[in-house]
Amino acid sequence: MSTLNTARHAKAATELENGNGPLVKLLLQEKVLTDRQVEYAARVRNKLETPRPLLEVLKELDLINDDQIKKAVKDSRMPMCIGSILMEMGYIKPDDLQRAFGIQKSEKKGYKIGEILLEKGFIDEQLLLEVLSVQLGFSQVEPEFTRIDPKLFSRAPARWYETHDVIPLQKQDDGILIAFADPLDKQDLEAVKQVFGDKFIAAVARRNAIKLAVGKCHSSNLKQDISASDENAIIRLADELLLAAVQRDASDIHIEPLKDCMRVRFRQDGMLIHFQDFPAKILPALTNRIKVLCEVDITEKRRHQGGRFYFDYPGGHVDLRVSFYVTVNGEKIVLRLLNRKSVLLDIKDIGLPGKIQQRFLEDALCLPSGIILITGPTGSGKTTTVYSCINHINDPQTSIITAEEPVEYVIDGIAQCSINPKINLTFEETLRHIVRQDPDVIVIGEIRDQFSAEIAVQAALTGHKVLTTFHTEDSIGGLVRLLNMNIEPFLIASSVVSIMAQRLLRRICPHCAAPYKPTAADLQRIGYSAHDIGDAHFQKGRGCGHCQYTGYKGRVGIFELLILDEQVRNAIIAQKPSHEIREISIESTGLITLLEDGLVKAAAGQTTIDEVLRSLPRLHKPRALPELQRLLEGSA
Ligand SMILES: [Zn+2]
Structure with a gap:
């Protein structure tokens, strides 16, 4: 069988040198191309100074286009050798393909040509996927994160799927x-x-994802x-589940009742990712255990409940806050x-650009009094920033209370209070x-209503430094x-020192990062023209x-720091609309917006x-990259 294959591939290789690869053959067979057209393209190709794949020449002569190729592949459903197609498209050299066939012949049975090309580094997996999806029209899927129908999966043993590198996803x-x-x-x-x-x-x-x-x-x-x-099995x-979440550095575990299964998902780097389904x-037994x-x-199964516990595992322990929420299908547990990480970040390590960090420290955090607001939605890293600020100003001469x-995080030397409404230790009570x-610095977890805002303003006006967070864009x-x-x-204008908005964006994986050229659509969405980019090095993880x-x-971390200067204060007192205050801030205080950072x-x-x-919010047209880079650079 494999000898036959090899012989056939060898023949295919010589045919290719003359012109016809499997795709051109398919297009002839499907009558998308005629023999005369192919002969013509071959003659044109022979006159070229640098050799080019026939398929490319056919495209350039407008005899064929990508959509026609995709349609022919889809309609015919003809098996083809991926190696020969890659060669036909000019992605691998005939010699490399021959070597791959040689390896296939001499090594273990069932070693596939695609696998060999990847393993021996003749082709990059991303390119292979692009050829199959973009050029040949197969849709690309991520089986690891797709819900796989267990009934379909049970039609064949796991070994069979491993041999064939396939997996059924869903019935459509x-x-x-x-x-x-x-x-x-x-x-x-x-x-x-x-x-x-x-x-x-x-x-x-x-292949690995499958x-x-x-x-x-x-x-x-x-x-x-x-x-x-079986109680032990449930335990x-x-x-x-807890250990898997810890190992993946997940921030949340979602255990939810669906109609016919129990689904477990993890939030990792801010994104909810499907982990596993269970019967x-x-x-009910797992809910009881938790x-x-x-x-x-x-x-109690009809009311929402909340609780906490410690989970000890080899090498550490984690504190968990649990919420049981009653849904129509039963209790959902989060x-x-x-x-998770008991390391406290230094303020210099949270990701503030040099100049911004310098301004934040000099013109905000290190002033003796005033409100320093950190804003952003849930999961934007506000808490981490607040803790690194506390850590920065924590010294034996300063009294800090929270x-x-x-x-x-528990920080030594600071009086931290955890609000507990269950025993009537409320926010209001605590703030009173x-x-x-007799604090120097007051940390209020979050400004949530007029009362906490008033306390913050009063404290700032009476000479305290107030660090707090807020939920705003x-x-x-x-x-x-x-x-x-x-x-x-006028109270806001005289008490608020700075407002820092922030977000956490996913970082490109360093192991698979590759250069990326922004498309025209990307630029249009940003509001840039090509020369606004400068010499940027955009990347994308494969x-x-x-x-x-x-x-x-x-x-x-992405940051937007507003330091209130005279002009911004005047604008607030004059109750100017927000877009005007934004314009003034950008012009007079050197504010770099979240989008720009x-x-x-x-x-x-x-x-x-x-x-x-x-x-990121797009409230203002971003300035060109070279200008922004100039504004953000600076010694810190
Ligand atoms: Zn990666």
Whole structure:
């Protein structure tokens, strides 16, 4: 069989030298091209000084286009050798393909040509995927993060999927969606036909992603056998889930009842990622186990509940805050992993650009009094910033006191209070007492209403430094919110020192980062013309084992710092509309907007343009990159 294949490929290789590869043959067979057209293109090609693939010449002569190729591949469903196609497109050299065939012949049975080309480095996996998806029209899927129908999966043993590098995903209207590492491979296609029938839609995925998904489904299928009455198995499962979340550095675990299964998802780097599905019948037992851990009422199933517990594991422990929320399908449990990293970041390490950091320290944090506001939505890193600020000003001469909900890091030398409404230790009550503690610095976890805003303003006006957070889109939004809380404009103008808005964007995975050229559409979305970019080094992660094929690993902080100067204060007192205050801030205080800081960090290859456009408010047209880089550079 393999000798026959090799002989056929060798023949294909010589044919290619003359012109016809599998795609051109297919196009002839499907009557998209005629023999005369191909002969003409071959003559044109022979006159070229530098050799070019025939397919490219055919495209350039307008005899064929990409859509026609995609349609022919789709309509014919003809198996083809991916190696020959790559050669036909000019992506690999005939010699390399011959060597790959040689390896296939001499090494283990069933070693696929696509696999060899990848392993021996003859081709890059991203390119292979692009050829299959962009040029040949197979849709690209991420089986690791897709919900896989366990019934479909159980049609074949795990080993069979591993041999063929395929995995079924879901039943769709027009057939079963199946992910292939090589959707053109004859043997894999035949095998899939036997198990799933003729009616399937072939999609393409990374070989490793398929293997990972197969492994995951296999182990989850084994868990179908967990009995809800086997207490030890449930305890083990709870521990396994917690440990998996810790290992993945997840911030939250979502355990949710769906109609016919129990779904577990993790929030990693701010994105919710599907982990595993389990049989629905074990949810009540698992819920009980978690309720026992956080010592809440296990018989109460009709009301929302909340609790906390510690989880000890080999090498560490984690504090978990748990919420049980009653849904129509049963209780949904969310576990937040607190103080995951007990390392406190130095203010210099949170990601503030040099000049901004210098200004923040000199003109805000190190002033003796006034309100320093950190704003942003949940999960934007506000708490980390506040803690690094506290850490920066913490010294034996300073009295620092906090009211937090809850305390997330314990810092030595600081009087930290965790709000606990259960025992009537409310925010209001705590804030009333806080000023009587003779503090220099007051940290209020969050300004949530007029009362806490008034306390903050009063404390600042009486000579205290107040650090607090706020839920607003951007820095100017923070000012507007305060104004809307019926705080007198002159009080705001004389108490607020600075407002820093922030976000966390996903950082490009360093293991699979590759240069990226912004498309015309990207530029249009940003509002840039080509020369606004300067010599930026945009990047994009291709996806690899290190980042679970997301292309992202870890996060990067994006900041917008507003220091209130005379002109901004006057604008507040005059109650100017927010867009005017924004204009004044940008012109007079050198404010760099969130979008601008994001673009600068994307241009430095830290995050992607997609991430910037997805997460940052676009309230103002960004200035050109070279100008921004000039504004942000500086010695710190
Ligand atoms: Zn990666």
